[in-house]
Amino acid sequence: MNMNTHADTLTTADGRTSLRMERRLPHPPERVWAALTDPASLRQWFPSEVTVELAPGGAIGFRFPGESGPGMTGTVTDLDAPRLFAFTWGDDHLSWAITPDGEGSLLTLVHTFGDLPGAASFASGWQLCIAALGQLLDGGPVRTDRDAGELHEAYVQRFGLGRGVVETFEGGKRLRLERQLVRPAETVWEVLSAGIEPVAGLPVPEGFTAEKVPEGHVTEVRAPKSLTYTWEPQGAVSWDLGEGTGHGARLVLTQSGPPGFDADAALAAWRTRIEQLAAELLDVR
Template sequence: MNPHSDTLTTADGRTALRMERRLAHPPRKVWSAITDPAQIGRWFPSEVTVELVPGGAMTFSMPGAGGPPMTGTVTDADEPRLFAFTWGDDHLSWEITPDGEGSLLTLVHTFGDRFGGASFASGWHLCITALSQLLDGESTAVTPDTGELHEAYLEQFDLGHGAVEDTADGLRIRFERQLVRPADAVWAELTKGDEPLPGTPAPEGFTAEKIPNGPVTEVRAPTALAYRWHPEGTVRWELGQGTGHGARLVLTQTGPQEFDTETALAAWHSRIEHLAARLLEN
């Protein structure tokens, strides 16, 4: 299963992940595997109930997850060609077309969180691998992703670059990146034991080449740190809830209208990529 055949596109605030896989089994067998709750539970990490008609109700119960199950609604159930449904705010479409003696399975997952695209892709990659093994009569055990597959998709989908925003208070650089380790592990990597204190220079891990350091103005371990790099500018790191792999990093740098955003974008991109590589090692 080649991740390079997968695509991620964004339009009107919604992002669509498209994945195609050729399976050595006829459409009706594939249809059963993706619609029968007893089979779904063997390749998908959730218990599913489904009323297999358009408008039918669905539930998704993740083992070990507290609270009520997530719900969805069947939007298409055209056996053995198309199965589609909502899952919370997301929409998933599974299309099966004949391909010689087998089938071409096309998944389109549409969602609002563009920066979660690599997480969704790596998760579906493993699910469809297990689905293929189920169809082949093999064990559906797959090795969980420790981060490498996620990072490969993130690079393929070009989700690691920042943007320049023109705000009422001046220019702002913003990076958003899904990381593969939880916030406390990221914080430990950033601080290296040098716990930041208000008024003191930021630890080296929170700085980037060619970006002046400055006094810490806010610190909330392990989720936030800000420091003033310029009389009119602040660097801020935030580690929030991510998409299952780890923390979601949002890094911003504000400054006066004349500050060199091109240099800053390159510097922070390099710094965040180094951080991501280090997290894979730990």
């Protein structure tokens, strides 16, 4: 299938993020519309099974393969065949717009959500889903590949995610860096510890440190979820690996220090360290 990729964009406003993806498809709008709205077609390329009442205000349900329970629900917000199909999915909103483009169509997806650090997971997932949609429209076998991590990391760089922030509080400064990773917490912990398990009271293993950031002694560890160590003068570094989007852990790294703490320099050092970690994780299958 000939599918040209336009520039995918990410915008934020009022605490919400919108991912916009455009794809040209060599198929008329009516065919694309059918693949977007027919549950039997959706099952072949969409990330979940879908049940839908095709009417404005109609109910829509989502269930992932192997999932038990009621699944997630939403509401059809816009329905204008064969031009616009939009609906909520939990707290997210998805809009699929189809416009004629010569003998084909221009498909535009706008996914609006609240989890900015998850944007690369959403973008890489939709990239693969829309590729599968194209295969379905072409009449060939549909292959829903799973990203091994390279596509996700390309979107992290493209959107400038995980850059972190510095804030001032009474008595000092704090940096915070949140980054979606492509491997589960257990795997991330193995890479960070490199065979040297952290122990409270002992020096922090090298993998949990960054160049030019003072090292210290571990004060708290809950493998494979979190580690905190102190550094002089009067500061602390914390690693937290929680549940994230996709199939990987969500890393939140913080470092606090006194008023004279050069948080900007430390943040730059941690960016370099986390990028190194992300690259190492790509080599772990």
